[in-house]
Amino acid sequence: MLRFEKRENVSTKLKMFIPLLSIMIGLLIGAIAILFAKINPLMAYKAILVGAFGSKYTFTETLVFATPLILISVGLILVFKMNFWNIGAYGQYILGAILSSYFALFLPTNIPKLLLLTIMTLAGLLGGALWALIPAVLKAYWDVNEVISTLLLNYVALYILQYFMYGPWRDPRSHGFPLSKMFADNAQLPKIIANSRVHLGLIFGIVAAFIVWFLIKKTKLGYETRIIGGSKEAAHYAGINVPKDIIIAMMISGALAGLAGMAQISGVIHLLQIQINPDYGYTAIIAAWLSYLEPFTAIIVSILLGALAAGGYQIQITMQVPFGIISVIESVILFTLIGSEILLRYTIHLEKRRKT
Amino acid sequence: MENIVLEARNITKYFPGILANDHINFDLYSKEVHTLLGENGAGKTTLVNIFDGLYYPNEGEVYVNGKIANINSPLDAMKFGIGMIHQHFMLVDTLTVVENVVLGFQKQGFRLDNNSIVKKIQEISEQYNLKVNPYAKIWQLSVGEQQRVEIIKMLYRGANILILDEPTAVLTPQEIDSLFLIINKIKSDGKSVIFISHKLEEVLKVSDRITVLKKGKVVGTVNKEHATEKELALMMVGREVLFRFDRKPTADGKDILKIENLEGYNDRGVKRLKGVNLTVKSGEIFGIAGVAGNGQEELAESITGLRKSSKGKIFIGSCESTNLLPSRILKKGVNYIPADRIRTGLIPNLSSVDNAILRCYMRKPISNTFTVNFTKAKDYANKIITEFNIMVPRLDAPVKLLSGGNMQKLLLAREILEEPILLIAVHPTRGLDIGATELVRKKLIEARDKGAAVLLISEDLDEIIMLSDRIGVIYDGKIVGLVDSKNAQINNIGLMMGGSKNLNVQKG
Numbered sequence: 007m008l009r010f011e012k013r014e015n016v017s018t019k020l021k022m023f024i025p026l027l028s029i030m031i032g033l034l035i036g037a038i039a040i041l042f043a044k045i046n047p048l049m050a051y052k053a054i055l056v057g058a059f060g061s062k063y064t065f066t067e068t069l070v071f072a073t074p075l076i077l078i079s080v081g082l083i084l085v086f087k088m089n090f091w092n093i094g095a096y097g098q099y100i101l102g103a104i105l106s107s108y109f110a111l112f113l114p115t116n117i118p119k120l121l122l123l124t125i126m127t128l129a130g131l132l133g134g135a136l137w138a139l140i141p142a143v144l145k146a147y148w149d150v151n152e153v154i155s156t157l158l159l160n161y162v163a164l165y166i167l168q169y170f171m172y173g174p175w176r177d178p179r180s181h182g183f184p185l186s187k188m189f190a191d192n193a194q195l196p197k198i199i200a201n202s203r204v205h206l207g208l209i210f211g212i213v214a215a216f217i218v219w220f221l222i223k224k225t226k227l228g229y230e231t232r233i234i235g236g237s238k239e240a241a242h243y244a245g246i247n248v249p250k251d252i253i254i255a256m257m258i259s260g261a262l263a264g265l266a267g268m269a270q271i272s273g274v275i276h277l278l279q280i281q282i283n284p285d286y287g288y289t290a291i292i293a294a295w296l297s298y299l300e301p302f303t304a305i306i307v308s309i310l311l312g313a314l315a316a317g318g319y320q321i322q323i324t325m326q327v328p329f330g331i332i333s334v335i336e337s338v339i340l341f342t343l344i345g346s347e348i349l350l351r352y353t354i355h356l357e358k359r360r361k362t
Numbered sequence: 363m364e365n366i367v368l369e370a371r372n373i374t375k376y377f378p379g380i381l382a383n384d385h386i387n388f389d390l391y392s393k394e395v396h397t398l399l400g401e402n403g404a405g406k407t408t409l410v411n412i413f414d415g416l417y418y419p420n421e422g423e424v425y426v427n428g429k430i431a432n433i434n435s436p437l438d439a440m441k442f443g444i445g446m447i448h449q450h451f452m453l454v455d456t457l458t459v460v461e462n463v464v465l466g467f468q469k470q471g472f473r474l475d476n477n478s479i480v481k482k483i484q485e486i487s488e489q490y491n492l493k494v495n496p497y498a499k500i501w502q503l504s505v506g507e508q509q510r511v512e513i514i515k516m517l518y519r520g521a522n523i524l525i526l527d528e529p530t531a532v533l534t535p536q537e538i539d540s541l542f543l544i545i546n547k548i549k550s551d552g553k554s555v556i557f558i559s560h561k562l563e564e565v566l567k568v569s570d571r572i573t574v575l576k577k578g579k580v581v582g583t584v585n586k587e588h589a590t591e592k593e594l595a596l597m598m599v600g601r602e603v604l605f606r607f608d609r610k611p612t613a614d615g616k617d618i619l620k621i622e623n624l625e626g627y628n629d630r631g632v633k634r635l636k637g638v639n640l641t642v643k644s645g646e647i648f649g650i651a652g653v654a655g656n657g658q659e660e661l662a663e664s665i666t667g668l669r670k671s672s673k674g675k676i677f678i679g680s681c682e683s684t685n686l687l688p689s690r691i692l693k694k695g696v697n698y699i700p701a702d703r704i705r706t707g708l709i710p711n712l713s714s715v716d717n718a719i720l721r722c723y724m725r726k727p728i729s730n731t732f733t734v735n736f737t738k739a740k741d742y743a744n745k746i747i748t749e750f751n752i753m754v755p756r757l758d759a760p761v762k763l764l765s766g767g768n769m770q771k772l773l774l775a776r777e778i779l780e781e782p783i784l785l786i787a788v789h790p791t792r793g794l795d796i797g798a799t800e801l802v803r804k805k806l807i808e809a810r811d812k813g814a815a816v817l818l819i820s821e822d823l824d825e826i827i828m829l830s831d832r833i834g835v836i837y838d839g840k841i842v843g844l845v846d847s848k849n850a851q852i853n854n855i856g857l858m859m860g861g862s863k864n865l866n867v868q869k870g
Contacts, residue, residue, distance in 0.1 A: 245689030
């Protein structure tokens with residue numbers, strides 16, 4: 007017999023313990039999925055760990071995967087705080103990548119590296135921000151549901167990318183593959199760790215986390231976001247300009263996703279292509295959520311999700327585990343974490359019925 | 363009074379840091395209305411939540427019809443014939459009355475046999491005089507009607523013991539009267555009622571016995587015949603309660619708020635304001651009496667800019683302010699205590715600090731051009747909390763954890779400390795206990811004495827008469843009468859509230 011009783015108070019210890027417990031349960035359930043691939047789950051998890059943290063090189067790979075997640079998730083946190091559900095980081099990421107590629111591909115090649123990278127960074131920010139502006143304005147002035155508008159705009163963004171890749175920006179020497187030509191060296195973000203793929207984008211991410219933390223905790227905008235997220239009626243009552251805040255916050259959120267797109271093509275891929283790993287836009291939603299909307303926690307969560315991805319690629323190669331399994335584990339952990347919220351809100355008593 | 367249908371023996375319930383119920387004994391006879399009386403936080407709701415299976419006692423037992431009852435959930439409670447009607451109704455807005463009545467009802471099969479359900483609902487409606495259209499959607503119903511749906515729902519499921527948690531807090535005087543008739547019918551039908559309230563007058567009207575709780579303990583149980591308002595108030599609060607306030611004589615101040623022929627619509631497009639004219643002067647409390655739904659809330663929202671008016675003019679000071687943005691009106695020195703304090707006036711999930719600075723976060727010293735100084739914000743919240751004696755668990759705890767009275771004190775403090783030239787207070791003491799009510803009223807009078815113009819909107823006629831200098835009666839979107847509170851006659855005001863006009867009152 008299960009009996010649910012509301013908790014009046016939640017201790018910090020519990021707040022730490024319950025997520026850890028639910029991650030463990032998630033890994034246990036994930037183990038079942040791995041068993042279906044006829045692989046020993048313990049070996050697989052060990053291989054993931056080794057693949058993610060086993061050596062200096064693998065750890066730098068983890069950081070490479072984590073970089074876009076950090077940038078996008080901290081931006082999402084800002085709008086999630088105001089109950090604006092931006093599902094469109096995927097599209098904002100793509101637009102940031104496209105707009106910054108334009109400058110990488112078409113500005114004269116002899117332009118100073120610092121200047122070009124600055125232009126590309128601004129272009130990445132702007133591309134994402136403008137793409138996010140569309141759903142923000144629709145929401146602010148006509149109350150269009152942002153989940154639908156941002157989600158649908160993701161497809162539009164993908165088609166725009168496909169247009170450029172199959173059309174005007176395709177490298178004539180790509181043998182028909184939808185790839186742009188390689189970026190020149192002055193359009194590539196510098197590496198920050200030698201002999202690795204870790205690039206300046208990681209620093210961008212950490213700075214972004216700090217900025218978002220500052221915005222939320224210290225500024226009028228952050229305070230107003232909290233009010234809007236807490237109660238629309240109260241925001242109206244307080245005389246807050248809600249449409250303005252929605253637009254500003256959403257443009258910041260989009261800008262960071264766009265910057266993630268720029269950092270990825272400029273720091274890792276060095277060209278524009280259809281496969282620019284835009285799934286980051288969705289995984290970052292998980293990262294933002296798992297971090298309880300705390301920007302610095304989002305860095306850690308992003309690194310853990312990055313580790314899962316990096317380790318996942320490793321076991322894909324070494325143990326022939328399909329990468330889909332990694333997605334399954336990611337999702338199961340999200341489910342168990344969301345499900346665990348009930349443990350934070352209720353105490354559950356297991357007891358026998360007393361005789362009546 | 364015959365057999366005991368429900369009995370609580372030595373019920374103790376603690377939450378972290380709070381002893382909500384301390385060895386409580388309580389019994390309920392059949393055919394009885396037994397009232398639990400006490401201030402907010404006295405433990406009334408905790409006790410009935412135990413009867414309803416929402417909480418489980420740490421010690422003690424509940425007996426139903428003489429047998430130990432182990433109640434683990436509201437579903438269990440229903441099996442023992444206990445049905446609870448919460449202060450905030452548990453109805454689904456978009457479903458019909460019929461759908462709400464059968465929702466979650468275990469004996470309901472897979473297929474909904476609408477005809478037989480409707481028939482049974484109609485039977486119950488007639489038997490207990492619970493008029494409601496079974497096909498109406500909940501959002502279309504008034505609060506009083508929604509409460510009737512809740513009662514029907516419980517009776518439909520065969521409840522023998524009805525628990526009503528502060529049922530009158532949301533009702534108009536007329537609706538309260540009809541609720542009491544319903545309660546009497548239910549009682550004479552052999553069922554029992556546990557009634558929760560802290561309005562003494564009502565309690566004496568409806569109950570057979572009254573148990574007074576204070577700080578989680580039973581102070582005593584008295585029969586209605588032996589109880590007086592004064593005595594109950596003393597038991598409840600532990601000290602004498604002020605029913606009168608000292609105040610300065612009415613000053614003849616200048617006009618602060620002037621409304622001319624104001625018209626406006628509610629959210630559903632129904633015209634609710636049909637030409638309101640009124641003037642409020644500095645240094646006076648202008649009370650608006652009226653039955654709920656005659657345009658009071660639309661009026662308050664129009665003045666504060668939260669609702670657009672369709673016709674007419676509003677002047678604040680000497681400038682016109684019709685349909686300005688809320689932030690502009692706020693800057694003119696207009697503060698507002700809204701009826702919906704939990705979602706509009708306060709943000710339930712945010713801390714006391716965040717809620718305390720809602721009106722001043724954009725100004726120095728709390729903030730600079732861009733940033734908010736939360737150290738100063740904390741100091742400010744601390745100041746409010748001490749000055750108004752507000753009980754908070756911690757400054758950073760969400761305000762939803764505060765009791766209703768403390769929430770309202772926080773809201774009132776925030777608005778009054780802005781030193782408004784015009785203060786609009788809508789139902790400022792609704793649902794508050796005696797102690798908090800007293801403080802709120804005292805502070806409104808203090809604001810008036812300091813020279814603010816106060817527009818008081820309340821359904822509590824006694825409160826209007828007690829506090830106001832002048833009273834306007836609103837009916838069907840118009841001010842139908844103006845009365846000086848010195849020669850106010852409750853009967854006349856009551857009649858005007860019902861729509862009768864021109865009963866020897868001065869027009870103005």
